[in-house]
Amino acid sequence: MREGPEDQPHVFPHGRRPGEMLFVTITMTVAVALLAALPWQTTWLPGKGLAAQPRFWPAVSLGGVVLFGLLNALTRLRVPRTPGRWQEAAVWLRSLEFIGWYMLYVLAIPVIGYLAATLAFCTGLALRTGYRGRAVWIAAAFGLLVVLVFKTGMNVKIPSGAIYDHAPEGLRYLLMRYF
Structure with a gap:
């Protein structure tokens, strides 16, 4: 044909x-x-x-x-x-909203730390885009993997969170150095 x-x-x-x-x-x-x-x-x-x-x-x-x-x-x-x-x-x-999400993430890192900000950012975006249940846990695991690869594994210099100052001495060093 x-x-x-x-x-x-x-x-x-x-x-x-x-x-x-x-x-x-x-x-x-x-x-x-x-x-x-x-x-x-x-x-x-x-x-x-x-x-x-x-x-x-x-x-x-x-x-x-x-x-x-x-x-x-x-x-x-x-x-x-x-x-x-x-x-x-x-x-x-409407897509500019996600620039706002990223700016909030960048501003949150020096306050609550890279680990907490990354976990909140990944799970928050998963929830915002409509994912529920298992997908949110996958997003949280991805956020943890990002932190472990960049901050812990590659030793990328990212400002530590001000909240880390309230942790006990030994834990504070670990949080500031690796998370």
């Missing part, structure tokens, strides 16, 4: 996806702002070739973002728009 052209996936879809132009606009705006900030964020090194300059490769990559974003926008302007742009933007904004 022969497959017709309608059976093949579309490499170039006929309609714009919801939020596509919004995404291109935001991406190009951020890239142009970063390009404009390059002279203040980097320096020109005398005696170095163009490719060895600190601002060259960031400028090339950001220029590529602007160029290809502009080309995308120009080719998609003539295509009929699919409704739902602001619903798509709302999904993007």
